[in-house]
Amino acid sequence: MTRFIPRTIHVTTADVSLFVLLRSRLEILREHGFEVATASAPGPYSRTMISAGFRHFVIPALTRKWRPSADLKAMAQLYQTFRTGRYDIVTTYGPKPGIYGRIAARLAGIPIVAHTNWGLYFSEDSDLYKKLFFLSIEYVAARFGDHVFSVNRDDMEIMVRFGMVDKNDITYIGNGTNLNHFNPKRISELRLSQLRSHFGLESNKVTVGMVGRLVREKGCFEFFKAAKNLTSRLSGLQFLHVGPLDTDKEGAVTEEEFHRMQREDKIKFLGMQENMPEIYALMDVVVLPSHREGFPRSLVEAAAMGKPLVASNVRGCREAVEPGVNGFLVAQKDPEVLAEAIT
Structure with a gap:
């Protein structure tokens, strides 16, 4: 048969x-x-x-x-x-x-x-x-x-x-990730030192990271403004962004805007990265100021790597963040509130 x-x-x-x-x-x-x-x-x-x-x-x-x-x-x-x-x-x-x-x-x-x-x-x-x-x-x-x-x-x-x-x-159905893959114990201090050197990160600064496409609805502009605000006042912070340009999407960061932010040098843009556990290991705080979400994979992966989270108080993000336990939820579209939560 x-x-x-x-x-x-x-x-x-x-x-x-x-x-x-x-x-x-x-x-x-x-x-x-x-x-x-x-x-x-x-x-x-x-x-x-x-x-x-x-x-x-x-x-x-x-x-x-x-x-x-x-x-x-x-x-x-x-x-x-x-x-x-x-x-x-x-x-x-x-x-x-x-x-x-x-x-x-x-x-x-x-x-x-x-x-x-x-x-x-x-x-x-x-x-x-x-x-x-x-x-x-x-x-x-x-x-x-x-x-x-x-x-x-x-x-x-x-x-x-x-x-x-x-x-x-x-x-x-929720969301999840492979805890064997996203395991902070698998990444040595030597490897972290190599990665910091490769990306130009300073080991004595707190690294605040965001993972997501460069589109408005991901809250990237709020992240950029918060980074600009904080780096102008505090010398102990550094910011990085991981994710691609998405010019086919409405509300995308344009190439002109992207190059202007690169010239301002407030954020290190890493683009797409394959080995995300290593990238999360570089971060001390993971931020996602989205306007809307399903159940954001980046927050799940960051939590698996033991990173504190700061995210918008919107559908989807509320699934991943338990305020006061693994992070904080903040009002969306407010870079000043976001900056305050980061610090």
Whole structure:
């Protein structure tokens, strides 16, 4: 008798999400007998996913920006991919794939359509029209899916309260990381000394770090202002940022803004880094002043490395920070309050 092998495909906007956030989960599915394919916009990690043994589909029209004409093309391209692949399960991640990915999957006749909510696409201080717009879109998209997985409880409560999903059709999954990998005991003082020398960090200063894409909604401008404020007053602090430019995203730091901040020399920009446990080990405090989050991986990883956290008091961050225990929550979009919490 032929053994049934479920065929699954996992869809994100950015290929880096597949590699950084989902790879270990996808490998576990494969180990348990699933056939696992992936799909995303074009990017540098597509080949990495293929090298890792996944069948990867590049969806040319997928973009991080909201562009109706491109989004319709992306939905059509996903429909064709799902239809041709004859998948048993489609799982989408993030706002845009969660909308037109679920619609395309259902129209393609996929038996099981699931969505992992990485955070509703509005902040808590967004105006009413923006909230209603995205809640309405999420309501429509949910009609084309079978189940929703949510990484934070606040979003779950909102979706159930506003009738977007039935309480039986949504499951809380939280977030986590590999504690063997993110283990501070594995990094020696000699290695830390080598890293400080490599990145130009001073060993006698407190290092305040932020990990995230250079986009406005991550709170990077508040971080920059707090760093500028504190370094002008206190000589014992140094700041570093880890993460890429994301010019395809609305509200992204422009290359001009980035180069200006490099010239000001208040923050060391490390860009993308592969060995994140070593990078967190360099930091004394980890900051994430986001405007909205799902369940931020950077805070989970930093906590695993034993680092105190300072984060915005918003959905998602509240899942990772227990005030007075592993860090502090502060008002969003307020660099002065952020600076005070850091000190």
